[in-house]
Amino acid sequence: MIRIQRQIPWYEITDERFYENRRQFIREAIAFSAMLVLPRCLNASQNKKEDKPQSIKPKGKFDTDEAQTAYEDVTTYNNFYEFGTDKDSPSKLAKDFRTKPWQVSIEGEVKKPKVYDLDELMKPFTQEDRIYRLRCVEGWSMVIPWLGFPLGELIKRLEPKSKAKYVEFTTLLDPTQMQGQKRDVLSWPYVEGLRMDEAMHPLTLLATGLYGKSLPNQNGAPFRLVVPWKYGFKSIKSIVKIRFIENQPMTTWAEAAPNEYGFYSNVNPEVDHPRWTQKKERRLGEFLKRPTLKFNGYAEEVAQLYTGMDLRKFF
Amino acid sequence: MRKITRLILFLLCLAPLFSLAYKAATIGLSANPIDDVTDTTGTWTLRFLIITLTVSPFRQITKWNEVIRYRRMFGLFAFFYVTLHFLTYVWLDQFFDFSEIYKDVLQRPFITIGFSAFCLMIPLAITSTNYMVRKLGGKRWQLLHRLIYPSAIGGVIHYIWLVKADTKRPMIYGAILSLLLGYRLIHKTLKKNS
Numbered sequence: 001m002i003r004i005q006r007q008i009p010w011y012e013i014t015d016e017r018f019y020e021n022r023r024q025f026i027r028e029a030i031a032f033s034a035m036l037v038l039p040r041c042l043n044a045s046q047n048k049k050e051d052k053p054q055s056i057k058p059k060g061k062f063d064t065d066e067a068q069t070a071y072e073d074v075t076t077y078n079n080f081y082e083f084g085t086d087k088d089s090p091s092k093l094a095k096d097f098r099t100k101p102w103q104v105s106i107e108g109e110v111k112k113p114k115v116y117d118l119d120e121l122m123k124p125f126t127q128e129d130r131i132y133r134l135r136c137v138e139g140w141s142m143v144i145p146w147l148g149f150p151l152g153e154l155i156k157r158l159e160p161k162s163k164a165k166y167v168e169f170t171t172l173l174d175p176t177q178m179q180g181q182k183r184d185v186l187s188w189p190y191v192e193g194l195r196m197d198e199a200m201h202p203l204t205l206l207a208t209g210l211y212g213k214s215l216p217n218q219n220g221a222p223f224r225l226v227v228p229w230k231y232g233f234k235s236i237k238s239i240v241k242i243r244f245i246e247n248q249p250m251t252t253w254a255e256a257a258p259n260e261y262g263f264y265s266n267v268n269p270e271v272d273h274p275r276w277t278q279k280k281e282r283r284l285g286e287f288l289k290r291p292t293l294k295f296n297g298y299a300e301e302v303a304q305l306y307t308g309m310d311l312r313k314f315f
Numbered sequence: 316m317r318k319i320t321r322l323i324l325f326l327l328c329l330a331p332l333f334s335l336a337y338k339a340a341t342i343g344l345s346a347n348p349i350d351d352v353t354d355t356t357g358t359w360t361l362r363f364l365i366i367t368l369t370v371s372p373f374r375q376i377t378k379w380n381e382v383i384r385y386r387r388m389f390g391l392f393a394f395f396y397v398t399l400h401f402l403t404y405v406w407l408d409q410f411f412d413f414s415e416i417y418k419d420v421l422q423r424p425f426i427t428i429g430f431s432a433f434c435l436m437i438p439l440a441i442t443s444t445n446y447m448v449r450k451l452g453g454k455r456w457q458l459l460h461r462l463i464y465p466s467a468i469g470g471v472i473h474y475i476w477l478v479k480a481d482t483k484r485p486m487i488y489g490a491i492l493s494l495l496l497g498y499r500l501i502h503k504t505l506k507k508n509s
Contacts, residue, residue, distance in 0.1 A: 033399070069346075070346075072346075073346035076345065076346065077345055077346035081481075085480070085481035087346075088344055090343060097474060103351070138479070140347055140350075166492075183481075183483075185480050185481045186480055256480055275358075275423055275425060275476065275477070276423055276425065277415070277418070277419070277423075282347065282349070284346045284347055285346070287349075287407075288406075288410055289409075289410070297466075
C-alpha cells in the first residue's frame, strides 16, 4: 500500500539554466514580489485583511438558496440618502467615509448605558453568513449574503430593563462627510425602530459585512441593521446610537410621509403603498416581475409576532 | 443649409436614445436597467415639451423667426419619447399585464395623470402634418394645440408624485414650465391692453 518514491521526480530537478543564474533569479523574484506586495502594504491601513468578496453557500436554516444578486449590483444600487438620492450616488460619494474610529452610544432603559468603541461592542460575537432576501418599498428586491450576528445576542448582553419596550436606532449625523445631509430631503439624522420582540427575533441581524467581506461604505459601514421581513428602509445603516425606550419611537420615513410609511412596514403584497402596488417586485437581474411574498417569505418565522393585529392599520 | 441644420438637429434629438443604447451595449446600465430606460425616456419627454414651449417666447424675444420651423420637430420628438416611455411601462415593466395596467391607471394618481398627459399628446401628433393644419384651419388647429399646456403640466405633476422624498428635479421642471406659461399670460394681457 505504501509507495516509496525512489527517484527524484523530474519536476523537482532544477533546470541547469536556472541553476546557473540562481542568484539573479532570486534577486528578480524578490524585486517582483515586492512590486506586488508594496502597494497593498500602503493600502493596509484601510483594509488590513484580505478583503475581497467571497462566494457564500447556503448553510443555516434561515439561508435562502435563491440566486444571489451580483456583488457589483449590491454595491452600486443603493438607497442611502445620506450620500445622495440617486441609486448610484452612495457608491461614489461614500468612498472616503471614515468608519474608524467608530463609537456607539447605548442609551435608555439598560443596566449600563455607555459609549462603546465599536470593536469593544462587537468583540463577544461570532460573525456568521446569512443569505437573506431584501425587498425595497419601491418594488425591487435582491438576495444578499450578509455577514453579522443576531441583534438579540447584543441586546441580551446589554441587559435592558423591563421598561424597555422598543429599540431605537440612529444613523451618524455628519454633513461634512455625508453630503446628502446638507439638503433637508429627510429630517436628519435618520432614525429607525423595532418593537422589542422584533428586535429579539433570531432573524434580525446586525450586519458588519456582505459576501464574506467587511461592509462597503455605501451599504452602511461599519455596521447596520438587517430586518429581512420588513421593507429595506427599516434596515438602518451606519448606526451610532441604540436607545431602549418605553414608547414607540418616531421614525424618519413615517415622519416624512405618515400615510405612506408606517412604523411596522412589514413586506405585505396585500397592503399597497398609496402611490404604487406592492403585489409584485423586480428581483434585480431578472426580467419579469415576481409576486411579492407576505413578510418577504419569512411568514413562518415571524407571522406570530403580529397575531391579532390589523396589518392594514399597522402597515 | 436649412436641410443640413434640420438633419443635425434631428440627430441631436436622437442623441439621448443613442446614448442609452450605447450605454446598454457597452458599460451596461444600472442594476435595474428597466428603471433606467423608464427614467431616461420620461425625462426627455419633459425636456422636449419644454423645448417646444420655449420656441415661441424665444422667437418673440429675439425676433429670430427662423426657429419656428423647428417647433414641430421638437414637439414630435416629445411624442416620440413619451411613446417609448409608455411602451417601456407596458412592455418591459408590466409585461402586458393589462389587468394590472388598468388598475394602475385608475388607482394610482401619478399613473392616472401621466397616462392622461400622454393621451392629450396623441391628437397633437396626429394633426401635426401640413395637410391637417390646412384641413382644420389655422385658428382651430392652434386652439387644439393648446393641449400641450395641460399635457406638460400633467407631465410635471406625474414626476412630482412619483418620487419618494427628493422633489428637487421635478420642481426644476415645474419652475421652468411656470416661467414659460407665465410669460404667455403676461404677453397676452399686455397685448390686450395695448
